[in-house]
Amino acid sequence: MMKYLFIIFSCLFISAGANAQGFKKLFNGKDLTGWNIHGTEKWYVEDGHLVCESGPDKKYGYLSTEKAYKNFVLEYRFKLEANGNSGVFIRSTIDGTKISGWQVEVAPPGNSTGGIYESYGRGWLIKPTPEDEKALNPDGWNKGKIRVVGDEVTTWLNGKQMVFLKDSKIGAGEGSIALQIHDGGGIKVRWKKIRISELP
Template sequence: MMRNVLIVFCLFFISAGAVALKPKKLFNGRDLSGWKIHGTEKWYVEKGTLVCESGPDKEYGYLSTEKAYKNFILSYQFKLEANGNSGVFIRSTIDGTKITGWQVEVAPPGSSTGGIYESYGRGWLIKPTPEDEKALSPDGWNKGKIQVIGDEVTTWLNGKQMVTLKDSKIGSGNGAIALQIHSGGGIKVRWKNIVINELP
C-alpha cells in the first residue's frame, strides 16, 4: 500500500513539472498575435518568418509580448540579413521607445552576440569571449537560448554556452519579452521558432 502511495506521489510531481515546462510558441508563423509594436520601425510576417526591418525614421523599435514572463527558458532562431543589430529583452517594460530591462545581444560578428546589456542603466554587464563569439553564423540561421531563473541568466548560441550572470537587479525585475531593432537604419533580421517554457 505504501509503495502505491509513493508511486502516485512521484507521478503527481512529474506531471506537475511537465505542465510547468510545456513549451509554448510565442510566434505562430502567421501574424503578430500576442505581440505589440513600439515605434515606427517595420515588423511583419513573411513566408512563416518574423521580420524586423528599419523604417524611414531609422529609430529604435521593439516588438514585445503582451504577457509578462518571470522565469523561463526561451529558444529562438534568427538570421542576420542586413546589419543585424538587434536583441532579445527579458523582464522589460517599454514607454514609447524607451525600454527598461536586459538585452541578450543579437548582432553582427564581433559585436558580443549572447552578451547581456542593460539599457539606460549600467550598460554591458557581461560579454562572451571572442573565441565563443565564433559560434555565430553571419549569414545563416542561428539558434539562441536564454534561461532566466530568479537572479541568474544563462545564454547559449548554436549550442555553445555564451555567458552566465547572477544579478540582484535582474532578480527583482519583471516584464515582457521584447525583440529590438537598433537605430541607425539599414537593419533587417529574420526570426522563427520562438518558443518559451515557463518555469515556476
Template sequence: MKYLIFAFLFSTGFFYAQGSKSLFNGKDLSGWTKHGTEYWYVDSGELVCESGPEKKYGYLSTNKPYKNFILDLDFKLEANGNSGIFIRSHVGGKDGTTIRGWQVEVAPPDLHTGGIYESTEGGRGWIIKPDPKDEKNLNPDGWNHMRIEAKGDKIVTWLNGKQMVELTDDKIGEGRGSIALQIHSGGGIKVRWKNINIQELK
C-alpha cells in the same frame, strides 16, 4: 560542417525545451505589441524586423510578462543585423520606444551576441560579454539558435548549443516584464526570427 549539424538539430527539435509553447504563430503578430515606426511583419512564416524611414529604435514586446523561463528562438541576420532580445522589460516613455530591462545581444560578428546589456535609468550598460573565442560560434550567413534561461537572479545564454554567458545579478533578479525583440537605430537593419518558444519555470 558544424552549421549542417546545427541545422539537423534544429529540424529534430533537439534545442527546444520540453513543455514549451510558441510565442509566434507564423501568421501575424497576435500576442505582441509594436513600439515605434520601424517595420515588423510576417513573411513566409517568419517574423521580420526591418528599419523604416525614420531609422529609429523599434520594439516588439509580448503582451504577457514573463519572470522565470527558458526561451528558444532562431534568428538570421540580413543586412546589418544589430538587434537584441530584452527580458523582464517595459517599453514606453514620451516617444513610446524608451525601454527598461536587460538585453541579450543579437548582432553582427564580434559584437557580443549572447552578452547581456542593461538598459535602465542609470543603467550599467554592458554587464557581461562572451569570451572572444566564443563569438566565433555565430553563423553570420544563416540561421542561429539562441536559448535564454532566466530564473530568479540567474541568467544563462547559449548560441548554437554553446554557452555564451552565465550571470547572477540581484538587480536582474528583482526585474519583471515582457520579452521584447529590438531593432537598432541607424537604418539598414533587417533580421528574421522563427521558432520562438517559451517554457515557463516556477
C-alpha cells in the same frame, strides 16, 4: 498482448515527456498575435518568418509580448540580414521607445552576440569571449537560448553556452520579452521558432 501494451505505454511515456517540456509558441508563423509594436520601425510576417526591418525614421523599435514572463527558458532562431543589430530583452518595460530591461545581444560578428546589456542603466554587464563568439553563423540561421531563473541568466548560441550572470537587479525585474531593432537604419533580421517554457 504484452507487446501491444508495451507499445502503448511507450507512446504514452514519450508523449508525457514531450508535454513535460512545457514549451509553447510565442510566434505563430502567421501574424503578430500576442505581440505589441513600439515605434515606427517595421515588423511583419513573411514566408512564415517574423521580420524586423528599419523604417524611414531609422529609430529604435521594439516588439514586445503582451504577457509578462518572470522565470523561463526561451528558444528562438534568427538570421542576420543587412546590418543585423538587434536583441532579445527580458523582464522589460517600454514607454514609447524607451525600454527598461536587459538585452541578450543579437548582432553581426564581433559585437557580443549572447552578451547581456542593461539599457538606460549600467550598460554592458557581461560579454562572451572572442573565441565563444565564433559560434555565430553570420550568413545562416542561428539558434539562441536564454534561461532566466530568479537572479540568474544563462545564454546559449548554437548549443554553446555564451555567458552566465547572477545579478540582484535582474532578479527584482518584472516585465515582458521584447525584440529590438537598433537605430541608425539599414537593419533587417529574420526570426522563427520562438517558443517559451515557463518555470516556477
